Amino acid sequence: MKDLHDCWLRVAGREEESIVDGPGLRYVLFTQGCPRRCPGCHNPETLDPNGGVLVRLDAILNHILKNPLIHRVTFSGGEPFMQAAELIPLAEELAGRGYHLMAYSGYTYEELVEDPCKKALLELMDILADGPFIEEEKTLERPFIGSKNQRLLDVKASLKEGRPVLWQAE
Template sequence: MTSQIRIAGVVKESIVDGPGIRFVVFAQGCPHQCEGCHNPATHDLSGGHLVAIDTIIAEMKKNPLLDGITLSGGEPFLQSAGFSELARCAQAAGYHVMTYTGYTYETLTAKNDQEWLRLLKYTDLLVDGRFEAEQKSLLLKFRGSHNQRIIDVKKSQQKNQLVLSEIS
């Protein structure tokens, strides 16, 4: 069990990073280096700071208005053991979990990495795919470019096929 994760920071209340009011955790470190990334400060693997998972959950519980947690980046799957533990704890506390990744759902599941699969297990909605500047749109809900998808992970796992979320 990983008790700490390396983060760039948090936003304690957001309405643009998933449905409802969300607590957003920005993972530190990203291999994708997408051109036009809105969060390039998260790319450096050694940047940011360590924070205890229990500290994040305790901070969330202070706000009774929160609907969920959003795991953003950087790339949460680079620290999949810690972020899956955070997602598990958040779900156990009754929060909805949304995770952003530059990887595609197909890549995440095909690799058969147990920690990646564990993070998916505790993710309700997944926004997948690299940000592509040439496909950028400010009109998209909860994503930056048209190639990115909002995936209902639970339904996808139950049906053993990709199921897009109705909020996309």
């Protein structure tokens, strides 16, 4: 496992306690940079790949660990999978400590599994909210997603079955 002290991630921001970015009380890390340009993007300030700030992974980890109420973490953006290689050491550390992990992505599940590095990050997730935001399909009716084309997927079941499996609330 990599030393988190030597790894850096370009970060747009964080939400220390959220109940709207996945099930349960979650720490949300917003990564900086997204190659998509979805009209109506909810976080336009996170798109510039040179924006945000570089933060060391051990600092992010320590910030998450200091809140004893947090056992769930969401990676949002921006596009978290644009920095898949940088995120993997942090996700490995959190998964190893039993944290429930979720990621948002403008890529679909099918696109992510085609790329070895993106797939390696995906394999550490429990839930994936996938697909770009499509303004014409905007919905406020489904929790945790912005447009009807987006899916909440059970990542472990999807990888096991080799097809996207929808996440079912417990």
